[in-house]
Amino acid sequence: MPNTPDDDTSAADPSLPAAVPSGGLSREPAAGVGGTLGGGLDSGLGAGLTATLGQGSGLTAQGVHRSFGSVRALAGVDLEAHAGAVTALVGPNGSGKTTLLLIFAGLLVPDAGQVRVGGVDPVTHHQAARARTGWMPDVFGTWDSLTAREVLLTFAAAYRLTRERAEARTTELLETVHLTEFADLPASVLSRGQKQRLGLARALVHDPDVLLLDEPASGLDPRSRVDLRILLRLLASQGKTVLVSSHVLTELDEMADDAIFLSGGRTVPAGTVATAQAAPRTWRLRALSLAALVGWLTTVGATWLPDDERDPAARGTGPGDPPDGPGGVLLQVDGEAGAATLLRDAVAAGVPITSLAPVGGALEQAYLALEEERR
Amino acid sequence: MSTDLSTPVAPAPEPDPTPSGIAPERGTWALSWHGVRTVAVLDLRQRVRSTRWMAALVVWFVVVGAVTWLTWVATDAAFGSSRDYGSTSSQVGPTIAGPAGPTVFGLIVFFVLFLGLLVSPTLSATAINGDRNAGTLATLQVTLLTPAEIAVGKLGASWVAALAFLVVSVPFLILALTAGGTPVLSVVVCLLVLALLLAVVCAIGLGFSALTARTSGSAVLTYVTVAGLSVISPMVFGLTVPAITTAEPVRVWNVPADFDWYAGEPPTCELTTQSMTRTHTERTWWLLAVNPFVIVADAAPGARSGTSGSGFDVLGGIRELVRDARTGPPTEINYCEGRFGTGGADSPVAQREPDRSVVWPWGLAVNLLLGAAGLATAVRRLTIPQRTLPRGTRVA
Ligand SMILES: Nc1ncnc2c1ncn2[C@@H]1O[C@H](COP(=O)(O)OP(=O)(O)OP(=O)(O)O)[C@@H](O)[C@H]1O
Ligand SMILES: [Mg+2]
Numbered sequence: 014m015p016n017t018p019d020d021d022t023s024a025a026d027p028s029l030p031a032a033v034p035s036g037g038l039s040r041e042p043a044a045g046v047g048g049t050l051g052g053g054l055d056s057g058l059g060a061g062l063t064a065t066l067g068q069g070s071g072l073t074a075q076g077v078h079r080s081f082g083s084v085r086a087l088a089g090v091d092l093e094a095h096a097g098a099v100t101a102l103v104g105p106n107g108s109g110k111t112t113l114l115l116i117f118a119g120l121l122v123p124d125a126g127q128v129r130v131g132g133v134d135p136v137t138h139h140q141a142a143r144a145r146t147g148w149m150p151d152v153f154g155t156w157d158s159l160t161a162r163e164v165l166l167t168f169a170a171a172y173r174l175t176r177e178r179a180e181a182r183t184t185e186l187l188e189t190v191h192l193t194e195f196a197d198l199p200a201s202v203l204s205r206g207q208k209q210r211l212g213l214a215r216a217l218v219h220d221p222d223v224l225l226l227d228e229p230a231s232g233l234d235p236r237s238r239v240d241l242r243i244l245l246r247l248l249a250s251q252g253k254t255v256l257v258s259s260h261v262l263t264e265l266d267e268m269a270d271d272a273i274f275l276s277g278g279r280t281v282p283a284g285t286v287a288t289a290q291a292a293p294r295t296w297r298l299r300a301l302s303l304a305a306l307v308g309w310l311t312t313v314g315a316t317w318l319p320d321d322e323r324d325p326a327a328r329g330t331g332p333g334d335p336p337d338g339p340g341g342v343l344l345q346v347d348g349e350a351g352a353a354t355l356l357r358d359a360v361a362a363g364v365p366i367t368s369l370a371p372v373g374g375a376l377e378q379a380y381l382a383l384e385e386e387r388r
Numbered sequence: 389m390s391t392d393l394s395t396p397v398a399p400a401p402e403p404d405p406t407p408s409g410i411a412p413e414r415g416t417w418a419l420s421w422h423g424v425r426t427v428a429v430l431d432l433r434q435r436v437r438s439t440r441w442m443a444a445l446v447v448w449f450v451v452v453g454a455v456t457w458l459t460w461v462a463t464d465a466a467f468g469s470s471r472d473y474g475s476t477s478s479q480v481g482p483t484i485a486g487p488a489g490p491t492v493f494g495l496i497v498f499f500v501l502f503l504g505l506l507v508s509p510t511l512s513a514t515a516i517n518g519d520r521n522a523g524t525l526a527t528l529q530v531t532l533l534t535p536a537e538i539a540v541g542k543l544g545a546s547w548v549a550a551l552a553f554l555v556v557s558v559p560f561l562i563l564a565l566t567a568g569g570t571p572v573l574s575v576v577v578c579l580l581v582l583a584l585l586l587a588v589v590c591a592i593g594l595g596f597s598a599l600t601a602r603t604s605g606s607a608v609l610t611y612v613t614v615a616g617l618s619v620i621s622p623m624v625f626g627l628t629v630p631a632i633t634t635a636e637p638v639r640v641w642n643v644p645a646d647f648d649w650y651a652g653e654p655p656t657c658e659l660t661t662q663s664m665t666r667t668h669t670e671r672t673w674w675l676l677a678v679n680p681f682v683i684v685a686d687a688a689p690g691a692r693s694g695t696s697g698s699g700f701d702v703l704g705g706i707r708e709l710v711r712d713a714r715t716g717p718p719t720e721i722n723y724c725e726g727r728f729g730t731g732g733a734d735s736p737v738a739q740r741e742p743d744r745s746v747v748w749p750w751g752l753a754v755n756l757l758l759g760a761a762g763l764a765t766a767v768r769r770l771t772i773p774q775r776t777l778p779r780g781t782r783v784a
Contacts, residue, residue: 140413143531
């Protein structure tokens with residue numbers, strides 16, 4: 014399937030590996046990949062990784078197609094997720110995220126196209142691919158009468174870890190996902206979020222190089238989300254490849270280095286994403302004195318909207334005398350450069366600005382701009 | 389990374405970069421004790437803890453005990469008080485030990501087999517689709533376990549569970565042994581054959597659980613198969629009797645019809661050809677041979693073979709029946725034999741011994757083949773990555 018129109022883009026500019034090129038998103042340029050790896054190599058996964066790095070660690074897919082009967086779940090997916098980075102997989106319901114992860118996990122054969130997991134084809138070398146892949150399904154079923162510890166020990170045994178190694182790893186992982194005090198309770202009594210965390214620990218049991226997480230944050234409380242984010246960043250900094258699918262875009266914004274958009278079973282070309290990113294976005298500008306802010310905006314002739322939902326005090330703004338006080342407005346700003354200009358001018362004019370920030374995350378903006386059709 | 393990207397990735401399938409330092413692939417059928425045990429322990433743990441396991445064993449113990457007691461009392465009444473019943477009454481000694489022992493033993497063995505055939509499907513028929521529905525199968529499949537290890541481990545777990553029921557029944561078989569008439573070897577042989585048959589049922593259930601998406605579907609299919617082997621096959625045997633029954637000429641060595649019995653001379657037999665209806669069970673005996681009950685009966689050593697007491701031996705009776713069925717009807721009959729002094733010696737009709745060779749290896753082989761087919765189906769369906777999914781199922 015020669016369906017790789019965007020490879021050129023990413024090839025031309027290595028700092029924009031897969032999709033989202035602009036500022037807030039590509040936190041680590043590709044140069045950083047090597048850098049983080051260098052730091053992570055001493056932490057145990059050492060030589061094997063260096064050996065495979067040359068032939069492409071991480072995840073790649075080229076022209077992947079997959080149908081279920083008449084349903085075309087994937088119709089041309091090209092992506093690259095780099096080692097040492099967290100890559101977000103974003104798309105509406107039914108866009109094929111889970112299907113793609115199943116193919117990477119070696120559970121489904123693609124109808125067409127090529128997939129590589131850490132340089133290995135999961136279709137032909139499935140054992141080797143599975144050994145280095147940790148997959149977390151979107152719903153983690155548990156054996157209702159096994160304890161959390163037994164679940165992890167069983168999977169350690171299934172991954173052929175030695176007994177001592179399995180014990181140590183289990184204790185360590187239970188600690189990581191904060192389930193130590195539930196270690197000896199039947200997994201069936203765990204709450205949804207606790208089960209989800211157990212599922213994450215299960216995926217990590219054999220210390221995989223590649224992590225495939227299908228909506229790992231669903232059902233997690235805010236604290237656990239932060240923990241998850243920190244954990245994934247840590248794993249990435251150790252040189253692992255992390256591919257996360259999620260619908261919580263603000264969440265992904267904070268942890269992902271790259272984002273890949275799926276729509277109708279296709280990866281959205283990076284160029285389209287770039288356009289969506291570059292399109293004027295809504296920013297929120299707040300000042301200590303709303304009156305001063307509005308006054309200045311009127312003199313420079315900018316169009317703005319009252320920040321209704323956030324600040325009921327601003328409701329009265331308009332022709333009458335606005336009650337003065339802290340407040341904000343919404344503005345269309347042309348990219349980050351535009352934002353910088355706006356801020357500089359406002360400050361120069363003596364408006365007591367407190368904040369200027371885009372409304373919604375970069376991913377969310379890009380996502381909404383892509384006019385996704387839901388299935 | 390950047391060097392990698394500077395050359396656009398060629399879409400053409402390049403030769404697969406075989407990763408260095410990675411253990412060679414273990415195939416679909418590769419088995420290791422470690423892997424099988426991991427799966428079996430997982431399944432057993434899950435089963436023992438999530439079901440009323442001890443309760444089930446106790447109920448089983450009580451039920452088999454009750455049936456033992458009932459058969460014991462019933463045979464005691466039948467052979468102890470009224471001597472008119474039973475074809476062997478003339479040969480029965482003053483004690484009931486002779487006939488009742490094999491009867492009780494046979495009935496208990498059959499009852500245990502019956503219960504085993506009822507219980508075993510529930511042990512294995514949900515093993516794979518149940519896990520798939522619970523979302524636990526895929527997580528197991530993506531580990532380094534091979535499909536064969538998962539299938540064999542699950543089969544082993546359900547078989548061990550079935551064997552537990554068998555073990556609980558052993559005291560009653562030994563009790564029946566004390567009633568006499570049954571060789572000790574019978575217990576051993578019967579237990580071995582029962583264990584094998586239960587393994588077969590478990591394997592069939594496993595196969596169906598891999599084939600169907602719903603647990604109820606696989607349970608029903610397994611029960612239908614078990615019923616087909618144990619109930620339907622003898623019924624079909626019975627129903628085909630008219631089809632294999634024909635009128636044929638048979639050479640008969642008999643006293644002439646016009647013989648004058650008052651002449652005071654010993655009769656001389658003569659050879660005639662008569663048309664008689666014959667049922668050619670030698671064409672359909674295999675319908676009986678595949679029956680688990682027949683297999684057990686035929687495999688069990690004869691109850692005191694040669695001695696009189698085995699007349700009401702349940703196992704022995706079935707053994708005779710199925711072996712006779714395989715022999716089929718004779719083409720020549722000697723009616724003079726034994727009735728008149730002259731009968732046997734000068735008869736032109738050859739002495740015909742019924743075929744006494746064992747039937748059970750055939751039946752057991754067929755059953756084991758069915759079980760192997762079930763296991764193979766399970767392994768094939770567990771192989772990943774999957775190209776086709778059973779309709780209406782998701783992997784995760
Ligand atoms: N086993 C299957 N049989 C038939 N259709 C399937 C199967 N698996 C997936 N599909 C279809 O393929 C499409 C993609 O499904 P997939 O589960 O990959 O979506 P998704 O992106 O993970 O959605 P969500 O965000 O809701 O999790 C859907 O239209 C779905 O109905
Ligand atoms: Mg999904």
